[in-house]
Amino acid sequence: MHAIAVKQGETRPELIDIERPEPDEGEVLVKTLRVGIDGTDFEVLSGSHDAFPEGSDYQILGHEAVGVVESPNGTALNEGDIVVPTVRRPANTPSRFFENNEPDMAPPGEYVERGISGAHGYMSEYFTTPASFLVSLPESLADVGFLVEPISNAEKALELAQRSRSTFEWQDSAGLVLGNGPLGLLTLAMLADQCERTYCLGRRERPDPTIDIIEELGATYINSQQTAVDEIPTVYEPMDLVFEATGHAKHAFSTIEALDANGVGVLLGIPDDWEFSVNGGALHRQLVLQNKALLGSVNSNIRHYQRARDTLAEYPDWFLPSIMTTQCPVSEFADAFEDTPDTIKSYVDFRV
Amino acid sequence: MHAIAVKQGETRPELIDIERPEPDEGEVLVKTLRVGIDGTDFEVLSGSHDAFPEGSDYQILGHEAVGVVESPNGTALNEGDIVVPTVRRPANTPSRFFENNEPDMAPPGEYVERGISGAHGYMSEYFTTPASFLVSLPESLADVGFLVEPISNAEKALELAQRSRSTFEWQDSAGLVLGNGPLGLLTLAMLADQCERTYCLGRRERPDPTIDIIEELGATYINSQQTAVDEIPTVYEPMDLVFEATGHAKHAFSTIEALDANGVGVLLGIPDDWEFSVNGGALHRQLVLQNKALLGSVNSNIRHYQRARDTLAEYPDWFLPSIMTTQCPVSEFADAFEDTPDTIKSYVDFRV
Numbered sequence: 001m002h003a004i005a006v007k008q009g010e011t012r013p014e015l016i017d018i019e020r021p022e023p024d025e026g027e028v029l030v031k032t033l034r035v036g037i038d039g040t041d042f043e044v045l046s047g048s049h050d051a052f053p054e055g056s057d058y059q060i061l062g063h064e065a066v067g068v069v070e071s072p073n074g075t076a077l078n079e080g081d082i083v084v085p086t087v088r089r090p091a092n093t094p095s096r097f098f099e100n101n102e103p104d105m106a107p108p109g110e111y112v113e114r115g116i117s118g119a120h121g122y123m124s125e126y127f128t129t130p131a132s133f134l135v136s137l138p139e140s141l142a143d144v145g146f147l148v149e150p151i152s153n154a155e156k157a158l159e160l161a162q163r164s165r166s167t168f169e170w171q172d173s174a175g176l177v178l179g180n181g182p183l184g185l186l187t188l189a190m191l192a193d194q195c196e197r198t199y200c201l202g203r204r205e206r207p208d209p210t211i212d213i214i215e216e217l218g219a220t221y222i223n224s225q226q227t228a229v230d231e232i233p234t235v236y237e238p239m240d241l242v243f244e245a246t247g248h249a250k251h252a253f254s255t256i257e258a259l260d261a262n263g264v265g266v267l268l269g270i271p272d273d274w275e276f277s278v279n280g281g282a283l284h285r286q287l288v289l290q291n292k293a294l295l296g297s298v299n300s301n302i303r304h305y306q307r308a309r310d311t312l313a314e315y316p317d318w319f320l321p322s323i324m325t326t327q328c329p330v331s332e333f334a335d336a337f338e339d340t341p342d343t344i345k346s347y348v349d350f351r352v
Numbered sequence: 353m354h355a356i357a358v359k360q361g362e363t364r365p366e367l368i369d370i371e372r373p374e375p376d377e378g379e380v381l382v383k384t385l386r387v388g389i390d391g392t393d394f395e396v397l398s399g400s401h402d403a404f405p406e407g408s409d410y411q412i413l414g415h416e417a418v419g420v421v422e423s424p425n426g427t428a429l430n431e432g433d434i435v436v437p438t439v440r441r442p443a444n445t446p447s448r449f450f451e452n453n454e455p456d457m458a459p460p461g462e463y464v465e466r467g468i469s470g471a472h473g474y475m476s477e478y479f480t481t482p483a484s485f486l487v488s489l490p491e492s493l494a495d496v497g498f499l500v501e502p503i504s505n506a507e508k509a510l511e512l513a514q515r516s517r518s519t520f521e522w523q524d525s526a527g528l529v530l531g532n533g534p535l536g537l538l539t540l541a542m543l544a545d546q547c548e549r550t551y552c553l554g555r556r557e558r559p560d561p562t563i564d565i566i567e568e569l570g571a572t573y574i575n576s577q578q579t580a581v582d583e584i585p586t587v588y589e590p591m592d593l594v595f596e597a598t599g600h601a602k603h604a605f606s607t608i609e610a611l612d613a614n615g616v617g618v619l620l621g622i623p624d625d626w627e628f629s630v631n632g633g634a635l636h637r638q639l640v641l642q643n644k645a646l647l648g649s650v651n652s653n654i655r656h657y658q659r660a661r662d663t664l665a666e667y668p669d670w671f672l673p674s675i676m677t678t679q680c681p682v683s684e685f686a687d688a689f690e691d692t693p694d695t696i697k698s699y700v701d702f703r704v
Contacts, residue, residue: 096521100521104643107612107642108641160519160645163515163516163518163519164512164516164647166515166518167515168449168454169448249632249633249635249636250632252636252639260459261459261460262457262459267640268640270636270640270641272633273633273634274633274634275629275631275632275633276629276630276632277627277628277629278627278628278630278632279625280628280630281601281624281625281626281627282625282626284601284604284622284648285624285625286648287646287647288619288620288622288650289650290459290460291456291457291648291650292647292648293516293645293648294645294646294647295645296638296639296641296642296643296645297640298640298641298643
């Protein structure tokens with residue numbers, strides 16, 4: 001079968017031919033429908049994760065997938081079920097987090113990540129996985145189901161934020177998303193029901209399709225070239241909830257200044273080392289005197305995938321087609337890794 | 353009656369003579385027993401809060417008090433009840449936080465703080481306050497009740513920390529307190545029941561009475577001149593829970609590095625502006641990839657005072673006498689504001 005992989009020492013994806021996998025006991029054979037591409041895939045290509053599956057000189061890409069059960073193999077699933085696989089799998093070490101269904105909380109060393117580090121991804125015609133790592137979707141979500149994975153990260157972040165504010169009567173009236181990439185837009189659309197007023201920060205100038213989408217969602221676009229994150233409270237309003245989805249390390253700190261009293265910022269980006277100066281005294285003082293919170297959040301577990309499925313079903317009809325800009329059949333997979341001004345979300349379609 | 357106050361333009365406390373206050377409807381008249389002194393009192397003396405009670409050219413000091421009800425004035429309290437007053441009172445503005453019994457979450461402008469900013473404190477022979485801002489104590493805690501206020505801050509911080517980690521099965525095996533002042537020691541003693549292993553960081557060399565107390569509590573003393581906060585994971589172990597009680601702004605950031613995966617740091621100190629350099633990329637990345645959390649926490653509400661009362665009752669017998677080093681009668685109040693190498697906690701005793 002065909003698979004899209006990066007070979008050891010290479011930085012570009014290739015189409016390879018490998019044997020179709022056989023499911024072990026408890027595993028399901030899934031026929032792949034669509035696999036999305038995000039920034040992490042480019043990190044894998046650049047070698048920054050640098051942990052190929054054991055004994056393999058290539059890494060199959062892809063961690064945002066949707067497929068259809070080809071062989072339930074004695075599990076509770078049925079042939080034809082639409083399913084989304086989660087990303088993390090246990091490494092060869094005992095982990096209480098996997099035992100508790102909390103792979104997202106496992107520390108480095110206790111997990112591998114399919115398509116990212118230590119395990120093959122889902123960009124192949126078929127894949128196998130234990131049934132316990134699959135979330136079922138209604139048939140109607142088969143086309144968009146590969147977005148469950150990115151949305152699940154926003155769901156986890158929202159859960160963490162809400163729980164951290166559950167000691168008092170928190171009002172999340174104003175919500176801000178830093179970043180207008182696919183994760184930013186999916187998060188913003190999720191927040192539309194949550195917050196009375198929503199904002200999304202990006203670096204692009206008009207005309208730009210993401211700005212149109214932001215405004216169509218009823219949110220206010222903030223151009224970071226005109227308004228720095230720490231100026232947002234005076235130019236717009238202080239925020240109750242901030243999601244950072246830029247990976248820009250200065251945003252982790254200016255998020256504190258963007259927050260209203262009692263606000264919470266959740267960080268999702270993964271920056272490289274970067275030394276810079278901050279007014280650490282002012283940030284520390286603001287955190288304390290205004291009861292602010294800053295939370296890091298990575299990946300997600302099956303509970304967040306399930307919520308993401310529900311969120312996905314509730315997005316307005318026009319929204320998902322507007323961000324799913326770049327569909328590539330397997331034969332033209334390389335195009336899915338190209339960026340153009342109109343690209344929002346690219347995905348490989350294994351059905352065509 | 354006598355009161356200990358700072359006059360406008362002065363930076364030293366004085367004994368003044370003022371009229372005994374009359375309780376309004378719903379207010380109680382309390383005879384003061386003891387009032388503790390902490391770092392905030394020195395900030396008030398230095399003028400950094402700079403908001404004297406309206407129409408007053410002096411500010412009565414003191415926010416850590418215990419007293420005995422002199423006149424219940426028709427409230428549910430009884431003459432002779434031992435009581436501790438909370439700190440925050442509503443400013444002349446509507447506040448949903450006071451309506452919700454959450455004065456600790458009120459933003460600046462919605463509150464005054466007795467003895468700190470905008471309202472007189474408790475360092476007088478009598479004070480009045482609405483009964484709803486009083487917590488009752490058993491007679492047996494009358495001598496130590498002024499410590500309920502500082503402990504209540506640790507209780508709130510612990511509640512915030514626990515709630516922020518309640519989305520998964522968190523293990524708070526290792527707890528670290530930054531700071532070996534009275535708040536640090538009271539927090540450490542509270543954590544002794546909470547964490548399997550506790551640590552306390554200070555700047556002092558042996559012999560020092562706080563180090564003896566730390567070790568008597570079963571905790572490990574960490575000398576910050578030998579081990580920086582960010583080195584603690586390698587020299588000792590990574591921490592599940594960190595309480596920052598130093599007000600040293602660099603500690604807010606190195607706390608992130610002291611934490612284990614999924615750990616939480618709560619900041620309690622209130623530093624001045626201080627610009628310095630951080631590896632913001634590494635801190636941001638650690639927060640995200642290891643699900644770390646950083647929470648600011650200020651003051652406390654009646655629920656936390658009630659918990660503090662319970663904690664106070666459960667401390668080992670030797671502990672409180674060992675930190676209550678400096679008792680001063682009103683006539684020698686000035687001594688309570690002096691610092692010596694053996695001073696841990698000073699308080700003014702209004703009974704003697």
